[in-house]
Amino acid sequence: MIDALLLQLGYNATLVTLGACLLGIAAGVAGTFLFLRKRALVSDAISHATLPGIALAFIVMVSFGGNGRSLFGLLFGAGVSAALGLLCLHWLTTRTRLGEDAAIGAVLSVFFGLGIVMLTIVQTMSVGQQAGLEGFLLGSTAGMLRGDALLLAVAASVVLSLVLFLRRPFELAAFDPAFAETSGWSLAWIDFAMMGIVLVVTVVGLKVVGLILIVALLIVPAVSARFWTDRSDGVILIAAILGGLSGYIGAALSAVAPALPTGPIIVLVGFAFFVMSLLFAPKRGVLASVLTHYQYQRQIHLRQGLLALAQGQPIYEALTRRLMFRAGLILPDGVATASGQAAAAKALLDENRWSIVRADQSFAAAATRYDGLTVIEEFLTPDQMNEVDGRIIAPRALF
C-alpha cells in the first residue's frame, strides 16, 4: 500500500499512477468550467456516447486483421462516436423544443444501448481478443502499457494548455454568456471548445476511470473546490489539486488490488475529498455554517438583551437571560451587573451611531455591514465617529 503511494510497484504501475494523476488534474480543470457553465451532465452524455465507437473500432480493426486491442484505435473510435453524440445533443437542443436535460437523457441512453448491443455482438465473435473491452465500462489499469500511459500524459498536457489559453472566454461564458458574445467571442465556439476539451478528457480517461464514472472525475473535484474559495481561479486550482490527488491515490490503490475496478476507487477517493470539503470548508462548509449560526444567534440574543437593559425593559426570553447570565452581564434575578451596565450603554450608543450611518448615503459601504453586531469603530475613521456622535439626538442609556 505505502509502496504503491510511493511509486515502488514497478515501472508500469508507476507510469499508470502518474498518468491517472495527470488525468485527474486535466479532468478537474476541464470539469470546473463545465460545472460553472451549469452543463455538468453533458459530460455524462459524451462519455456514454463513446461505447458504440469502441465496439465498432474493435470490429473494424479485427476484420481488417489488425490488433483489436490497440488502445489508440479504440480511443479514436470512442472519440468519433462521442463527437457524434455531442452533435446529436447540440442539434436536439437548438433545433427542437426539447430541453437540454431531456436531450441528454435521450442521447445518453440510446448511444449506451447501442454500444451494449454491439459489445454483445463482439463477445460472440470468434477472434478471442475481446477480453478487456468491458474494462472501458468501469476502468481498468491492469493491462495498461507504457505507451498507453504516455498517451494519457500527452493528452492531459494538451488539455491543460488549451484551458489556460481559453480561460477568459470560458469564464465569461460561464458567468455571463451574453456578455461573452459582446466581448467578441462567439458563444457557440466557446461551448464547442469547452465540450471538445471535455471530450478529449473523457476519451483518454476511458481506460482508467471507465465511461460510466468519468463524469464524477470531471465534476466532483470542481464541486468540492467550490467550498473552499470564492474566486474562479481558486476553484480551478483547487479542483486540479483534488482531481490530481484522486487520480493518484485511486490508481495506486488499484495497483495494489488489481481485481478491483480502477474507476470506482478513484471516484470514491474523490468522494472522500468531497465529504471533507462539505464538512470542514471554512465559510461554506456544513460545520462552519452550523457554528456560525449558533455564534450569531448568541450574539443577537446578547445584543437584544443589552438593548433591553439599557432601555429599562424586561428580558422575556429564557435563552437570552441564560446567555447573559453566563456572560456575566446580569445576575440570576435579571438585574444588570456593573459590566452589564457598561455593555448595555455601549450597545445603545452603537445602535444610535448605526442608525445615523445607515441613514446617510456617504457611509453606504459601512452601512451594509450593519447586522446589529459589527463593531462600528472598525469601519469609521475617528473623524467620522466624532461626526456621527455629534449628530446623535436619540435617548441616551439610562445608566
Added chain:
Amino acid sequence: MSISLVNDAHNKNANLAQSVSPLAVHGLTVSYNQTPAIFSVNMVVHPGTMTAIVGPNGAGKSTLLKAVLGVIKPLAGSVSILGKPLVKMRDKIAYMPQRASVDWDFPTRVIDVVMMGMYRNLGLLGRIRASHREQAIKCLNRVGMADFATRQIGQLSGGQQQRVFLARALAQDAEIYVLDEPLAGVDAATEKTIIAVLQELRDSGSTIVAVHHDLATVSDYFDDVVLLNKQVVAAGPIDDIFTEANLQATYGGRLATARVDPESVAI
C-alpha cells in the same frame, strides 16, 4: 404634434443623422419559433444622446438590444455601428445586461467582474497589470463601489450589483453604451448614481441606449425615446414623441397599469 407613423419617424431620424449614426437598425426582425418578437424595426440613434427604449412587457425590448449586439441572430434586417457592420465594430459598444441574467453565486469578486470588461482588449493571454487594476478601481469609483472591490458578488444588494455591472461596462471603454433596464429594481441612491454616470458619458460625447420601464422618469432622464411594441410605434425627441396618444398606441389598454405621471407626459 400627433401620432407619428413608423415611416415618418424613421425618415425624419434618418435625415437628421445622415452623417454617421452610432447605431442604426434597418428592418430588423427577430422571431422565436415563427412568432416574431420584433418585426421590421427601424431605429436611428443620434450621436451624443440618451435614448430610451420604452414599451410594455413582451414588446421585444431586450430582444431588440440582443439583436443589436449580435447575441441573437436576426431573421432579417441589419445593424450598423458608426456606419459599419456590427462585426467590425464590436469594440465600440459596451453592454450592461439585466441583473437577473447571471448567477450571483458565481465564484468571483467585484473587481474581477469589472476586469471582465477589459478581457476583449486584453485578449486571450494579455497580462493583467497594475494599471488594469487601477483602471478597474477607477470605474468602481465612478459608481461609488470602490470600497466593495474585494467582496464576493453574492454579498451585494441589488442596486450594488447593478452598479458593478455599470462599472464593467465603463471598463469596456466604448463609444456606445447599450443597457438593459439599468434602473430596474434599484434603490433611489443607485438610480441617482447610474443616471449621473450615464449623463457624464453623454456629455463627453458617448451615446447611450437603454431599455427603460418607468414612464414617469423617461422625460427627466432621456433625450430621445423609441416606443416599441413588436414594431416601432414612434421614435424621436422626447418632447415630440412622448405623448399621451403615442403611449396609448404603444401600451393599448395596459397604459392605465403602467401608471403614467400626467405631468411628465408632453402634450
